[in-house]
Amino acid sequence: MDKQNNRELSRMFQYAGKYHGLTILGCVLSGISTILSMLPFVCIWLVIRDFIHVLGQGDVTFAVSSSRYACLAVLFSALSILLYFFALNCSHLAAFRTATNMRKEAVHHIVTLPLGYFDRNASGRLRKIIDDNAGLTEGFLAHQLPDLTGAVVMPVTVLVLIFLFDWRLGICCLIPMAVSVFFLKQMMGGDNAQFMSKYMTALEGMNKEAVEYIRGIPVVKVFQQTIYSFKNFHAAIEEYQKFAFGYALKCRIPLTGFTVTLNGTFVLLIPAAMLILSAVSGQAAYTDVTLDFLFYSLFTPVCATMMNRIMFASEQLMAAKSAVSRVEAILQEEPLPESDSLQIPKDASVVFRDVSFSYPGAAEKALDRVSFEVPAGKTVALVGASGSGKSTAASLIPRFYDVQEGSVSVGGVDVRNIAKHDLMERVAFVFQNTRLFKDTLLENIRAARPSASREEVLRAAKMAQCGEIIDRLPDGLDTVVGSGGTYLSGGENQRVALARAILKDAPIIVLDEATAFADAENEHQIQLAFEELTKGKSVLMIAHRLSTVQDADLILVFKDGRIIERGTHGELLAGNGVYAAMWKDYQTSISWKVGKGDTNHD
Missing domain, CATH: 1.20.1560.10 (ABC transporter type 1, transmembrane domain)
Incomplete structure (x- = not known):
């Protein structure tokens, strides 16, 4: 002592x-x-x-x-x-x-x-x-x-x-x-x-x-x-x-x-x-x-x-x-180690090989021998119940954590052998909980690429369907948002996050419940922004709203840290498995909402 x-x-x-x-x-x-x-x-x-x-x-x-x-x-x-x-x-x-x-x-x-x-x-x-x-x-x-x-x-x-x-x-x-x-x-x-x-x-x-x-x-x-x-x-x-x-x-x-x-x-x-x-x-x-x-x-x-x-x-x-x-x-908290033999990825593909991972202090594995590939320029969607391991898998790509078993590769190179700055430059994120700084809308978007000009920021904002937001704000791009300024809705915040990702122009996009807080109007705007954001990019998309993933090149169904089904939307429906049941429940909920909205009171 x-x-x-x-x-x-x-x-x-x-x-x-x-x-x-x-x-x-x-x-x-x-x-x-x-x-x-x-x-x-x-x-x-x-x-x-x-x-x-x-x-x-x-x-x-x-x-x-x-x-x-x-x-x-x-x-x-x-x-x-x-x-x-x-x-x-x-x-x-x-x-x-x-x-x-x-x-x-x-x-x-x-x-x-x-x-x-x-x-x-x-x-x-x-x-x-x-x-x-x-x-x-x-x-x-x-x-x-x-x-x-x-x-x-x-x-x-x-x-x-x-x-x-x-x-x-x-x-x-x-x-x-x-x-x-x-x-x-x-x-x-x-x-x-x-x-x-x-x-x-x-x-x-x-x-x-x-x-x-x-x-x-x-x-x-x-x-x-x-x-x-x-x-x-x-x-x-x-x-x-x-x-x-x-x-x-x-x-x-x-x-x-x-x-x-x-x-x-x-x-x-x-x-x-x-x-x-x-x-x-x-x-x-x-x-x-x-x-x-x-x-x-x-x-x-x-x-x-x-x-x-x-x-x-x-x-x-x-x-x-x-x-x-x-x-x-x-x-005394140790940063993740960086390899002495750094390599440069050859493309924007992402590969998981027998990945197992447990959070610090957890008794059970969050991911258990997970393997899949996101080919360069393709979109892969992860679906499943909360806690099934979807977000955990996405967090391993930019090294939020390091795997305990197996490997995660970008462009054929293990992420542990890529320089941290280089890896982060290659990945753009849109999370369900978007953080905006107490600053102007311009600087909030430009945080993705500080060297960007005002014109580049404005172009990214319009591609992210933020044009009507800018027109509505009293000082446009120069309006202060957040505490002490103008507050934006959850869907509007996510469109701003999409503008950041578009401005960054990274070859790999990770979308984690990007429409979680959006209403119907904002979801439509966000979907339009997705189209601009994901053109020619490798996309890993996590979503509970199955309508956002049905056009994905590959859909992976997670349960208890494992992949239990994989295939396209049509293949999974034809398989009549877990995904088909999820789609049926989703369609039922949609029809229930529409039916409730169309009810007439004579």
């Missing part, structure tokens, strides 16, 4: 880069500031001592030295504040750089990861890990680390001052601090030592569900499923509450003991002073014991402050170490 803690702290400082020295300087200045902050208490005690001597002996020379001690108290306080100010300036500069480097390194790393990683890790969770944990680390380095340094330096100074005047009264101050350390270890040790990691996990889960819930509000409202849709978000809140509430209950007795012990020093100090007074004789001895008692009375709150700073700094240290370990977990 200590090695793990040291590694996390070392990694935290490495993120500071050349600003690492400022962190050290800030800690040194904070330590000196802490020592200086305690000297005014000694000066105040000296002033009180001289004042008592003036009253008792009438010697005004003591008043002169009192003024000097008072000035020293002000000077030490001012120097302490000034040094602490410079310490925080140094620590803040280093903290800002550390947080920036953490965010940059994490973001630069995740863009190298395969797209399958983002299927397993929602955007809300990744944002929470990268942004919030970098912020936690920044707060620790900027504020808590200088305070923690001061809290470490302070006990040494305290021990010196405690035994400087009367060791017996010093022990009375030391005993409560020792007991408070016992309660502090109860709060920070044992099962509670792992609390921060679990607490952060619960926070990430709640953040993820919040983002997903907010994104799904339009669908929730359409289907009036508010209570059910809130279920996952509510469960995440309950999980967070369980950890937070459980930790509070575990800490209530130790925290109470910690607070009472620190503030109960006088329970020992007063009786000890009375016993010492009873054992001495003479006015001078009484005066000395009284002065010592006054010093420890002034100094006791400093001890309580010191222990509170240690407690809060220790808690923040736990949070910062947990934050670093979570960012490090992202950085």
